[in-house]
Amino acid sequence: MEHLDKKIVSLLHTVTAENTENDQSLIQDEGVNHAHGKEPFGQLLQTFMQLGGERFIFAQRHLLDERISITMPKSFRDMPMHEQRLKYPSHHRPDFIFTNDTGTINLTFKHTESPLQTEELENFTDEMAQVVKQTQKLTEWFGHEVLENEECQIGYCEFMTPVWNARVYNLSFFTVLEGRALMCTFNCTDEEMATWQPIARSMLLTLKIESERKENQPL
DSSP: OTTHHHHHHHHHHHHOOSOOOOOOEEEOGGGOEETTSOOOOOOOEESEEEETTEEEEEEEEEETTTTEEEEEETTOEEOOHHHHHHHSOGGGOOSEEEEOTTSOEEEEEEEEEEEOOGGGHHHHHHHHHHHHHHHSOOSEEEEEEEEEOSSOEEEEEEEEEEETTEEEEEEEEEEEETTEEEEEEEEEEHHHHHHHHHHHHHHHTTOEEHHHHHHHSOO
16 A cells, blocks of 8 residues: 555544543354454443443444444434534544543544555554554553454554543544445543443444445345
8 A cells, every 4th residue: 555654644633533521242252353363352242231330222323324333322422513623623524423421432433535455454454553653642552453353354553642631542443445444433531441441342343334244145
């Protein structure tokens, strides 16, 4: 991929917020594998979960004209435009931004114009990790890798960044959608990380490319 570093620097802006304010299983570990044969990444994600004293209902949500889907809390709302302008530069703003009531937990999606093929995803993930380390003020790096679920391959970078007098947990993940990079991110405050890090990892693994599934279905 030519000029990959420059492309990734630009793509990083689509998944990094500028500011952060202060029963029935949906996915099983057996169905999730690392591309490199390591231990499973995610934990069990259930329809109902008690998190931080609050009950959350998780459900599948379709985005981008139903070309993708992901499981997330039903209570996550579309971020109002005035909040989007504060958190994300207008020329790099994600296509979809979901947030909790207080705006401290965010989940974003952007289907970029950057060409990407499945066989390039591992190199793309490695390059993304290097550029994140070079361009972000990191307080902690958790790792990067390419994972596989039953639907697609997903690369991720997981790290902490400083903001004001706090830290922000970031899980940036990406896959191939119709020959272009789909960039996604989950972020929350460090105070919420202990609760939400395993949830974010599980949500990542529920990502599905619905357009490809429909094309591959038998007639």
